[in-house]
């Protein structure tokens with residue numbers, strides 16, 4: 001849905017990525033073509049565009065040259081920022097299923113761009129695993145700070161999981177220096193609090 005939403009914007013590579021999603025779906029590897037067809041995403045598109053662009057603004061504004069994007073999904077940011085030269089090393093990390101699809105997409109786009117030398121690395125990993133996070137960070141130059149970026153992740157995590165992710169990010173920032181950049185601030189009235197007994201919707205602000 002987010003990938004479709006970005007196709008209504010001028011964000012580079014959004015349409016190419018969604019085109020590949022459709023193609024992979026037709027080949028029977030990725031999401032079901034009927035499900036893809038049903039996605040509209042027009043109402044949320046401005047929010048997806050805004051949160052994407054504010055992250056880019058901050059990463060560039062602070063002059064970060066190394067980025068770890070966790071729960072990166074089908075974002076074009078890694079391709080965009082390594083292509084325009086604003087980043088030296090970009091590492092994307094997500095769960096294995098989505099990373100498998102992302103690899104196919106990036107490979108297809110790089111083939112189009114006739115790109116050989118890569119500054120973009122795609123890693124499988126769970127944000128709740130400190131070990132996976134530090135493995136992903138193994139691509140970075142230890143002497144330079146990093147930006148850890150997350151977009152559209154936190155609202156799906158319980159409070160305890162949010163604390164775990166924050167702790168894992170802190171461990172990386174202690175080593176490299178840098179910052180965590182996320183637009184994932186959800187007003188209480190819109191958030192879903194997950195408890196051990198299941199999901200409970202909070203309706204009061």
Ligand SMILES: C[S@@+](CC[C@H](N)C(=O)[O-])C[C@H]1O[C@@H](n2cnc3c(N)ncnc32)[C@H](O)[C@@H]1O
Nearest residue numbers: 002071072073074075094095098126127151152
């Ligand atoms: C709403 S999507 C947002 C994707 C991307 N950040 C974007 O804006 O296009 C949420 C992403 O979080 C990933 N995710 C959820 N739980 C995760 C976890 N425990 N570890 C790593 N990724 C996770 C999902 O696989 C999915 O790609």
